[in-house]
Amino acid sequence: xxxxxxxxxxxxxxxxxxxxxxxxxxxxxxxxxxxxxxxxxxxxxxxxxxxxxxxxxxxxxxxxxxxxxxxxxxxxxxxxxxxxxxxxxxxxxxxxxxxxxxxxxxxxxxxxxxxxxxxxxxxxxxxxxxxxxxxxxxxxxxxxxxxxxxxxxxxxxxxxxxxxxxxxxxxxxxxxxxxxxxxxxxxxxxxxxxxxxxxxxxxxxxxxxxxxxxxxxxxxxxxxxxxxxxxxxxxxxxxxxxxxxxxxxxxxxxxxxxxxxxxxxxxxxxxxxxxxxxxxxxxxxxxxxxxxxxxxxxxxxxxxxxxxxxxxxxxxxxxxxxxxxxxxxx
Numbered sequence: 001x002x003x004x005x006x007x008x009x010x011x012x013x014x015x016x017x018x019x020x021x022x023x024x025x026x027x028x029x030x031x032x033x034x035x036x037x038x039x040x041x042x043x044x045x046x047x048x049x050x051x052x053x054x055x056x057x058x059x060x061x062x063x064x065x066x067x068x069x070x071x072x073x074x075x076x077x078x079x080x081x082x083x084x085x086x087x088x089x090x091x092x093x094x095x096x097x098x099x100x101x102x103x104x105x106x107x108x109x110x111x112x113x114x115x116x117x118x119x120x121x122x123x124x125x126x127x128x129x130x131x132x133x134x135x136x137x138x139x140x141x142x143x144x145x146x147x148x149x150x151x152x153x154x155x156x157x158x159x160x161x162x163x164x165x166x167x168x169x170x171x172x173x174x175x176x177x178x179x180x181x182x183x184x185x186x187x188x189x190x191x192x193x194x195x196x197x198x199x200x201x202x203x204x205x206x207x208x209x210x211x212x213x214x215x216x217x218x219x220x221x222x223x224x225x226x227x228x229x230x231x232x233x234x235x236x237x238x239x240x241x242x243x244x245x246x247x248x249x250x251x252x253x254x255x256x257x258x259x260x261x262x263x264x265x266x267x268x269x270x271x272x273x274x275x276x277x278x279x280x281x282x283x284x285x286x287x288x289x290x291x292x293x294x295x296x297x298x299x300x301x302x303x304x305x306x307x308x309x310x311x312x313x314x315x316x317x318x319x320x321x322x323x324x325x326x327x328x329x330x
Contacts, residue, residue: 001025003090005057005072008038011089012082015065018072024056027087038090040083059083096134110141113149124161142178148206160218163202172212172234178202181217181224181240181258196220198240205229211236211252220258233270251288265301273308286310 006020025036030046033039033055040059041050050058050071057072059079076082096116100106104121113131117123121135126144133151135141142161147153151169159165160178171177183196200219204226210216211234218224219241226232226244233252238244242256245264250256254268257276262268266280269288274280278292283301291308292298298305300312307316 001090001092002036005074008057008086008089009074012059012074012076012085014059014082015075016072017065017068017075018057020072022056022072024090027083027090028055030055038083038086040079042079059086118155130167136173145178154212160202163204163218165204166206166208166228168207169204170209172210172214174213175210176215177204177210178218179215181220183220183240183258200224200240205246208232214238217242217258227264239276245282257294287313 002023002025004020005022005024006016008024009016009020023036024038028034028037028039030039030041030050030053033053035054035056037055038057038059039050039053039055041047042061044063047060047064051069055071057074059074059076059082061079062075062077064073065075098114098116100117101119103119104117106112106123107125109125110123110127112129115129115131116134118135118137120138123141124143127141129147130149132149133147135153136155138156139153140158142159144162145159146164148165148167150167151165153171154173156174157171158176163178180198183198184193185196186193198218198220200222202216202218202224205228207229208226209231211232213234214232214236216224216238217240222241224238224240224242227246229246230244230248232250235253236250237255239256239258241259244262247264248262248266250268251270253270254272256274259277260274261279263280263282265283267285269286269290271289272286274292275294277295279297281297281299284298285304287304287306290306290310293309296309298310304313305311306313
């Protein structure tokens with residue numbers, strides 16, 4: 001969608017230097033840009049390469065505020081964030097036509113608003129899907145599931161009975177929401193494991209995004225909950241009774257065991273393992289492949305933790321340095 005650069009600047013509340021009548025029709029990296037594209041740079045060292053690119057305009061930081069350039073520039077506090085927002089304006093998602101594909105199976109007791117349901121979808125009795133939501137091909141929506149407005153379910157998502165999704169939730173292909181948690185009671189006489197009841201629910205709040213092939217378990221007796229704005233990468237597992245706060249980000253292949261509590265604004269790196277009943281307090285950062293033992297509390301807003309068991313990175317690096325010195329003495 002063609003947009004005048006002045007329109008983009010007004011949308012971003014950015015300062016425009018140069019011709020505001022230039023049209024931008026797409027977004028790109030500096031290396032791949034063609035005429036009509038908008039690009040961004042975070043650092044002044046990349047300014048020359050952006051100016052020499054084929055892009056029509058550049059989003060830059062305040063380091064570029066006091067000069068004129070061969071291309072129009074938009075001055076913002078955070079170029080990366082501004083570029084992400086501009087992308088929604090210039091390249092909006094295509095509108096989907098509401099309707100139910102003839103091959104879909106929708107129970108007469110389900111309630112559908114103005115939604116788009118693709119081929120081979122199955123929607124069970126009591127399910128309710130609000131306006132503007134898209135259900136991709138092959139999805140299975142269980143009994144009494146609620147899905148709010150403007151959600152996106154990519155192909156082959158399975159949502160178990162009783163799960164609730166609020167508004168603008170995005171679930172990528174192959175994910176499973178609301179399945180039974182991993183809970184058993186062992187009979188000491190026989191050594192056999194008896195399945196512990198998994199009768200709780202899963203509730204997901206507004207603006208959550210869940211990556212492909214992720215799995216999120218329902219609560220055992222209570223609710224597994226993911227709060228507003230949290231983002232999960234691909235291949236993330238969330239166990240039963242887990243509580244995840246607002247604006248948490250979790251990278252690929254991380255695993256959260258039952259009853260873990262992740263407070264607001266936490267960052268969890270790839271392949272992090274979190275044991276049961278762990279609490280990660282507000283704003284902590286867990287580096288990739290960190291391990292958190294059972295019932296451990298991690299606290300320190302903005303502090304990076306690393307290693308197994310995870311500890312502040314300064315302590316971890318000191319330990320590594322000490323081990324290296326000891327190894328040299330042998």
